[in-house]
Amino acid sequence: MHDILRWRRDVRHFLTDPVPDPVIDRLRAAMDMAPSVGNSRPWRVLRVENPERRERVQAIFEACNSAAAAGFDHGTRSEYLRLKLAGLRDAPLHLAVFTETAPAEGRGLGRRTMPETLQFSTVMAIHTLWLVARAENIGVGWVSILDPAALHALFDAPQSWEFTGYLCVGYAEFDDDRPLLHRAAWQADTPTHWKQC
Amino acid sequence: MHDILRWRRDVRHFLTDPVPDPVIDRLRAAMDMAPSVGNSRPWRVLRVENPERRERVQAIFEACNSAAAAGFDHGTRSEYLRLKLAGLRDAPLHLAVFTETAPAEGRGLGRRTMPETLQFSTVMAIHTLWLVARAENIGVGWVSILDPAALHALFDAPQSWEFTGYLCVGYAEFDDDRPLLHRAAWQADTPTHWKQC
Numbered sequence: 498m499h500d501i502l503r504w505r506r507d508v509r510h511f512l513t514d515p516v517p518d519p520v521i522d523r524l525r526a527a528m529d530m531a532p533s534v535g536n537s538r539p540w541r542v543l544r545v546e547n548p549e550r551r552e553r554v555q556a557i558f559e560a561c562n563s564a565a566a567a568g569f570d571h572g573t574r575s576e577y578l579r580l581k582l583a584g585l586r587d588a589p590l591h592l593a594v595f596t597e598t599a600p601a602e603g604r605g606l607g608r609r610t611m612p613e614t615l616q617f618s619t620v621m622a623i624h625t626l627w628l629v630a631r632a633e634n635i636g637v638g639w640v641s642i643l644d645p646a647a648l649h650a651l652f653d654a655p656q657s658w659e660f661t662g663y664l665c666v667g668y669a670e671f672d673d674d675r676p677l678l679h680r681a682a683w684q685a686d687t688p689t690h691w692k693q694c
Numbered sequence: 695m696h697d698i699l700r701w702r703r704d705v706r707h708f709l710t711d712p713v714p715d716p717v718i719d720r721l722r723a724a725m726d727m728a729p730s731v732g733n734s735r736p737w738r739v740l741r742v743e744n745p746e747r748r749e750r751v752q753a754i755f756e757a758c759n760s761a762a763a764a765g766f767d768h769g770t771r772s773e774y775l776r777l778k779l780a781g782l783r784d785a786p787l788h789l790a791v792f793t794e795t796a797p798a799e800g801r802g803l804g805r806r807t808m809p810e811t812l813q814f815s816t817v818m819a820i821h822t823l824w825l826v827a828r829a830e831n832i833g834v835g836w837v838s839i840l841d842p843a844a845l846h847a848l849f850d851a852p853q854s855w856e857f858t859g860y861l862c863v864g865y866a867e868f869d870d871d872r873p874l875l876h877r878a879a880w881q882a883d884t885p886t887h888w889k890q891c
Contacts, residue, residue, distance in 0.1 A: 502727040532702070535880070547891060564806070568802070602884055604770070609758070611842060616810070620817045645808060652891065683733070
C-alpha cells in the first residue's frame, strides 16, 4: 500500500502504447469498490475515443492554460509556461468523469446538508482508479485546467451531470516517486497540518 | 490493493479501544502522499479530544439526522431510523477535516477554472487515510450528516477554511466486505456507468 501511494504520481509524460482492454476492465471494476455517500455511486465515466472530441478538449485546455498564465506576473509566467501540465496529446486512454447530482441510488441518504458529497464520492472513485492503475504499472494524470461548462457542452452531458475531472491514462514515459511540481521547484511538499483540540 | 479496497468499508460500529499513537502517526504520514491540485496540500486536520466538543458534534449530527428523517415518507422514515449512520459515541479517534481555500501552496496552479479541486484534494487525502487505516486493521466512518456552518463555528475555524468531512476512526466491532447500506437493503451496489464516445 505504501509503495503504491509513494509511486502514485500525476503523470503528464505518456507513451502512446495502448492500454490493454483487460486492464481497462480492471480499472473500471476497481471504481465499483469506491466509497460513496448513501452508496449512491454517482460517477459517470465517458471513454473518449472520437478524435475530434479529443482535439476540442486539447483546445479547451490550451485556452484555459493561456488564461491562467496571463494571471501571473512576468517572472512567474515564464516559470509556469515551462511546466508540462497535461499529457493529452500522447495518453492513449482519455476519461471524462462526471457526477450525477440527482441519482436515484442512495435515496438521498447522507447528502442533505452536504450535497457536495456526491462530487466527493466521484473524486474517491477517481482516486481508486488512480491507485489501482499504479498497481497495474499504468499512470494517470488529472487535467483540471479546463472550463467545466465547455466540457459539459462538448459531451452533451445531461443537465443533472456535473463535470468532475478529465483523466489521461497510459504507460508513463518514466517512473517517478516525487511530485513533478516539487521536482520542478514550483511547490515543495509540505507535511499535513494536524492539530489537537 | 484489491483486498484493501474490498475490505475498506464505512464503519459505524467501533470498539472503544484507543488507536495507538504510532498508528495515528502513520495515518497522518499517509495523507502526505495524497495527490493535490498544484501540490497545494490544502487539508487541515483537527484531532478532536475535548469531550464537550465531541458532545456538540453528536448533537449537531442528531439534529441533522432528525431533519433528514422528517424528509422521508412514513414507511421510508422508519426504515431510515433503523439504520446506524454514525459511530460518534464509541470511536476513540475523531478527526474534523477542513480545506484551506486560499493556500499559498500551489501558487494557484490548476485551480483557476475549478476551485473545487482544493476540496477534491482533501477528499483524496481522506480516502488515502481510509485505505491505509484498513491496511492497519483500523476502520473509518465518514459522517456527512452534519451542518458544515455549525461545524465551522464549533471549531472556530479560520474564514478561509471550508468544512470537508468528519471522521470516526477506531477498531471495528466486526469485519465486513459489503457496504452496510447494501446489507441493510437501503441501496444495492450498482456497477460503474462507463460509456464510449
